[in-house]
Amino acid sequence: MSASDDPRAAAAALREAIEHHNYRYYALDAPLVSDAEYDALFRELQALEAAHPELVTPQSPTQRVGTAPQEQFGQVRHRVPMLSLGNAFEPEEVAAFDRRVREGLGQDEVEYAAEPKFDGLAINLTYVDGVFVQGATRGDGYTGEDVTANLRTLRAIPLALPGGKPPALLEVRGEVLMHKRDFDALNAAQRAKGEREYVNPRNSAAGTLRQLDPRITATRNLTFYAYGIGAAEGTPKFERHSELLDYLAQNRFRVAAERDVVVGVEGLMAFYATIGAKRAALPYDIDGVVYKVNALAGQEKLGFVARAPRFAVAHKYPAEEAFSVVDAIEVQVGRTGALTPVARLKPVFVGGVTVTSATLHNLDQVRVKDVRVGDTVVVRRAGDVIPEVARVVIDKRLEGAVEWQMPERCPVCDSSVERIESEAVFRCTGGLYCGAQRKQAVIHYASRRAMDIEGLGEKLVDQLVESGLVHTPADLYKLDVAGLAALERMAEKSAANVVAAIQESRQRTLGRFIYALGMHHVGEEVAKILAQHFGSIEALLEKSLADWAALIDEKERVQKENTRRRNRGEALVDAVLPGIGPEIMQSVANFLGQGHNREVIRELLERGVKPESMAPAVRKSGKVTGKSFVLTGTLPNLTRDEAAERIAAEGGRVTGSVSKKTDYVVAGADAGSKYEKAVALGIAILEEQDLLKLLGL
């Protein structure tokens, strides 16, 4: 049969042939034909479709690249949530996982499907009647972004499942990533064009997938590896995870060649070691391996804890370490004057990013690790993100390297530096005289949780303070558009926005205002207590030093009295200002006792800042009165603040750390150590929907 006899059949045959060659080339790395032969087939199909436009179908290989760039990505609700996995780092944690699985299944030995854990982006592909209709990112696990147009350009993603009788619905789960060699090629090209280079394959895959113009995505070599399925209708019945992967491979998806089926914890550890040894030689980046109970019936039996399946775990490789050299140890000055030593390092690529500095926390830490300028050090990214100096390579220490000393004078304002006995930190005594502290004070004042002045960030405050326009937060209210627009990189329009934001900030709650003042030991919580107790800023200012001293005495007296009563089992006396002890009172008294601080407050009020007095918290009874909650991870719909607000509205309390007194832990995606702790303490774990139900919403 030739094309002229039956163009429709010819086009179908060509498409099938091209998809098959794609599969051989992109998924198996084992092409059957030369590139020239492939191109010939492709051009033949293009010619045929040009002659018979009615034959063009969306799933034709000629249609991978759409034309019009999108404005933005749509939202996609996942039919089956895309969950995250629990992590294991140590052999004992893997053994514990295996033990829980064995106990859960009542088996002596369990078979696992083991595979590399790709360091890419989790994706869900939807096929309806064998045709690729939609691809979405994982997002928060429940809702992702529609990146169909970009995914269509990936030739490792079949646009149509091979003939026969395709399933009515198939969701393929997997990872989009960039092979290391393609990443290197991309960066070489970027360099040649004088454009920005990407830091690692994962970031470049993410950046490429989020291109609004699919034509750009098409020029980059992204690939896709399948590792599971979501919703499915009309697929064969699988009994094992490994069978399911075989099925995906038969349907022209790329699956990891390294996947294996192993038995027992010995099998898991052997797989971990094998992949670890091959890690550098693999074509893609991985950050661990994944173990899943192979029997699907077993997976179902084990089920889920909160958001993580009980039948699978990710076994991570240790944080990557790298050598670098300490160029200098600089000192940063914080809002409270705290001096923090920071190691400036020769740029080193570790854990996927280039690290140039790492905090050394305080002098004690510098001494413990004995870090000196010029030292060769081992750098790693602790936990997830924050770079740290793990240790010094003593053998490589240069002769004459001296112990680092905390400077005696502030590097910013030259005031003397002192260390309060029994405290680890050194502080600059310059107070608001110190430029660094002044800047930080203004930044803190404008921050989201304080007076919430939008557009007034670190950069702008730097300029304002350095140009002398602003010395204290009170000066913000004197700024006008003309003055601001005179600054560099500040257009009329954005200057107007900032001024408007400053005006708008005059009305804030008293709690926010007190917090914004930035008194030592007075964070959001303490500020709120003070606001509710005093009711107005004037009431707070009225208190003399003697009044505070009396209050402190009173506090200590009540504390002693209560200790006595407790020993006798008598009822306790209500304390003044619960949650605020002598130390904090002293700090507030010191702050308000200083003339310049009172002056700034007076100016703020004069310039129209009107803190709204706050009614003492009426302990409303709600659905969760008296219960305490801890939030961790990212919730699918609510932000943490929103969740906290709703809990408070029903009488519950939200705290930051998990303890025996915690009633519920609300866990979202990528929940961290708090989740672990909750499990260890046997505390009820809620997902967002459970929380909403509990709150009656």
Added chain:
DNA sequence: GATCCTCGAGTTCT
């Protein structure tokens, strides 16, 4: 006096 619970403060990089 000891222990537990919370809050405050500081931090890196994209």
Added chain:
DNA sequence: CTCGAGGATC
């Protein structure tokens, strides 16, 4: 998120 320290509790 983690550490350190203040406050409450026993």
